[in-house]
Amino acid sequence: MLPSLKADVCVIGGGQSALAVAYFLRRGSIDYVVLDDQPMPGGAWQHTWNSLRLFSPAQWSSLPGWLMPPDTEEYPSRDHVIQYLAEYERRYQFHVHRPARVSSVRRSDAGLLVESSQGRWLAKAVVSATGTWRKPYIPEYPGQSLFQGRQLHSANYRNSNDLQCKNVLVIGGGNSGAQILAEVSQVCNATWVTLEEPLFLPDEVDGRVLFERATARWKARSEGRPDPAPIGGLGDIVMVPSVKEARARGALHTVRPFSRFERDGVVWPDGSFSPVDVVIWCTGFRPALDHLDALEVHESNGLVATDGTRAKREQRLWLVGYGEWTGFASATLIGVMRSARETANQIAQFLSTIREGSAS
Ligand code: FAD
Numbered sequence: 001m002l003p004s005l006k007a008d009v010c011v012i013g014g015g016q017s018a019l020a021v022a023y024f025l026r027r028g029s030i031d032y033v034v035l036d037d038q039p040m041p042g043g044a045w046q047h048t049w050n051s052l053r054l055f056s057p058a059q060w061s062s063l064p065g066w067l068m069p070p071d072t073e074e075y076p077s078r079d080h081v082i083q084y085l086a087e088y089e090r091r092y093q094f095h096v097h098r099p100a101r102v103s104s105v106r107r108s109d110a111g112l113l114v115e116s117s118q119g120r121w122l123a124k125a126v127v128s129a130t131g132t133w134r135k136p137y138i139p140e141y142p143g144q145s146l147f148q149g150r151q152l153h154s155a156n157y158r159n160s161n162d163l164q165c166k167n168v169l170v171i172g173g174g175n176s177g178a179q180i181l182a183e184v185s186q187v188c189n190a191t192w193v194t195l196e197e198p199l200f201l202p203d204e205v206d207g208r209v210l211f212e213r214a215t216a217r218w219k220a221r222s223e224g225r226p227d228p229a230p231i232g233g234l235g236d237i238v239m240v241p242s243v244k245e246a247r248a249r250g251a252l253h254t255v256r257p258f259s260r261f262e263r264d265g266v267v268w269p270d271g272s273f274s275p276v277d278v279v280i281w282c283t284g285f286r287p288a289l290d291h292l293d294a295l296e297v298h299e300s301n302g303l304v305a306t307d308g309t310r311a312k313r314e315q316r317l318w319l320v321g322y323g324e325w326t327g328f329a330s331a332t333l334i335g336v337m338r339s340a341r342e343t344a345n346q347i348a349q350f351l352s353t354i355r356e357g358s359a360s
Contacts, residue, residue: 004119004120005033005119005120005121005122006121006122006123007031007032007033007121007122007123008030008031008032008123008124008125008351009025009030009031009032009033009123009124009125009126009127009347009351010032010033010035010112010114010121010123010125010126010127011025011032011033011034011035011126011127011129012035012102012105012114012126012127012128012129012130012291013034013035013036013043013128013129013130013131013321014034014035014036014037014038014041014043014089014096014098015036015042015043015044015045015085015129015131015321016043016045016063016085016321016333016336017043017129017131017320017321017330017331017336017340018034018036018043018127018129018320018321019034019063019085019088019089019092019094020063020064020320020321020336020337020340021127021129021320021340021343021344022034022092022094022095022096023063023064023065023092023094023340024064024340024341024343024344024345025344025347026092026094027344028344028345028348030344030347030348030351032095033095033097033121033123034094034095034096034097035097035098035100035101035102035114035116035118035121036096036097036098036099036100037098037099037100037101037102037117038098038099039098039099040086040098041082041085041086041089041096041098042081042082042085042086043085043131043133044131044132044133045078045081045082045085046082047133047155047156048078049078049154049157049158049159049179049180049183050078050158050159051077051159051179051183051242052077052078052179053073053075053076053077053078053179053240053241053242054075054076054077054078054081054207054333055075055175055206055207055210055238055240056075056206056207056208056210056211056332056333056334057070057074057075057076057206057207057208058070058071058076058080060206060207060208060211060334061076061081061207061332061333061334062333062334063085063088063333063336063337064337064340064341065092066088066091068080068081068084068333069084073241075206075240075241081333097116097118099117099118100116100117100118101116101117102114102115102116102130102291103115103116103117103291104291104293104294105126105128105291105292105294105295105317106294106295107294107295107314108122110122111123111124111316112124112125112126112314112316112317114126123316124316124350124351124354125316125317125318125347125350125351126316126317126318127317127318127319127320127343127347128289128291128292128317128318128319128320129319129320129321130287130288130289130291131287131288131321131322131331132284132285132286132287132288132322132323132331133155133285133288134288135285135286135287135288136153136154136155136156136281136283136284136285137283137284137285137286138151138153138281138283139281139283141257141258141260141261142259142260142261143260143261143262144261146261146262146263147261147262147263147264147276147279148263148264149264149265149276149277149278149279150277150278150279151278151279151281152278152279152280152281153280153281153282153283154172154176154177154180154280154281154282154283155285157180157280159183160183160184160186160187160188163184163187163188163278164187164188165187165188165189166188166189166277166278167188167189167191167265167274167275167276167277167278168184168188168189168190168191168276168277168278168279168280169190169191169193169258169266169276169278169279169280170184170190170191170192170193170280170282171193171194171257171279171280171281171282171283172193172194172281172282172283172284173192173194173195173196173197173198173237173254174198174237174282174284175237175238176282176284177192177194177198177282178198178200178237178243178246178252179240179242179243180280180282181246181251181252182242182243182245182246182251182252183242184280185246185249185251188278190251191255191274192252192253192254192255193254193255193256193257193258194254194255194256195256195257196256197254198236198237198252198254199236199237200236200237200239200243200247200252201236201237201238201239202239203239203244205238205239206238206239206240207238207332207334210236210238210329211329211332211334211335214328214329214335215328215329216228217328218327218328218329218338255268256269258274264276286302287302287303287319287322287323289302289303289304289319292304292317295311295313295314295317296313297311297312297313297314297317303322303325304317304319306318306319306325306326308326308327308339308342308343308346309326309327309330309339309342309343309346310343310346315350316350318343318346318347320336320339320340320343321336321339326339327339327342
């Protein structure tokens with residue numbers, strides 16, 4: 001059965017990364033379509049907890065072409081980000097189809113076949129911008145299946161309303177762990193479990209400084225110079241107001257991991273037992289790449305080998321927004337611009353070689 005739909009470029013995913021790519025494709029008058037499985041704009045931001053705030057001020061969290069308007073507070077709320085992304089989409093009238101879930105991308109003589117819940121697309125080039133929210137990562141602990149308490153990942157945490165006076169473990173030492181610990185420790189008996197002492201950035205260091213450091217590193221690397229940046233990367237904890245407030249309350253105390261789960265709690269290395277009602281895993285994510293399985297481009301570590309954002313084992317495939325392996329700070333609003341622009345330029349070149357090839 002021939003594909004019913006065609007586009008020069010098919011962008012899979014409709015979050016900030018996809019919109020940044022669409023901005024540059026549109027600017028280059030390249031024929032593209034964006035397929036997003038969410039019913040509304042906003043990507044993963046729609047699924048974060050209610051009190052989440054950006055770790056950079058609005059103007060340091062902007063996509064290409066349009067500065068994020070300031071929020072009422074210095075660090076914008078997740079609702080403000082969702083509104084910005086929805087407005088950004090409307091402003092540039094991107095060709096977004098949603099909800100359109102892509103189940104697979106396959107090779108064919110005529111191009112790449114993209115199977116989606118809204119039909120099959122034949123594309124000359126594909127950009128995967130599906131983010132990580134769909135792939136929360138939970139490490140294994142002995143006895144986990146015995147534990148009868150509630151477990152949830154930060155991807156599914158919304159607020160602390162149902163945690164009053166409970167014994168809660170918050171596991172993970174990054175920004176999610178710090179911000180969720182800061183919130184839940186106000187209403188319950190919270191214990192923050194981290195593999196090592198978390199790295200809290202100085203109060204004056206926020207996302208803009210981190211972006212400047214990532215840019216300095218990116219520049220040095222592209223010029224073959226050694227890394228200039230002092231410690232401090234996007235995984236280190238930015239002292240946003242809620243985390244500062246928790247520090248003032250003495251709540252930012254961490255403990256090293258327990259030895260094992262039991263039915264209604266955990267046992268620590270010294271053999272002592274603590275009752276636990278709820279575990280909140282703030283243990284990060286993995287890239288959502290299952291839809292690329294048929295292309296067999298994955299490496300043993302689950303990532304896709306790329307040259308910048310272009311897949312090494314499929315020259316018609318680009319990957320944007322997954323973090324450092326697809327470009328410095330590429331998993332941030334301001335950081336994704338560089339790799340989105342590079343991707344659109346490479347695709348423009350690629351399409352013109354196809355045109356020249358077919359013309360000759
Ligand atoms: P997503 O936002 O996840 O969008 C991907 C879209 O693709 C989603 O709509 C998804 O449903 C869809 N999709 C997935 N699979 C398919 C499929 N098979 N078919 C169709 N559609 C699909 N970034 C900042 O810039 N500043 C911050 O302050 C900041 N703070 C953060 C704090 C926390 C706690 C976390 C977890 C992240 C933070 N980030 C921040 C990072 C930012 O939220 C993410 O990196 C960003 O959402 C990634 O954007 P994306 O477009 O790549 O992916």
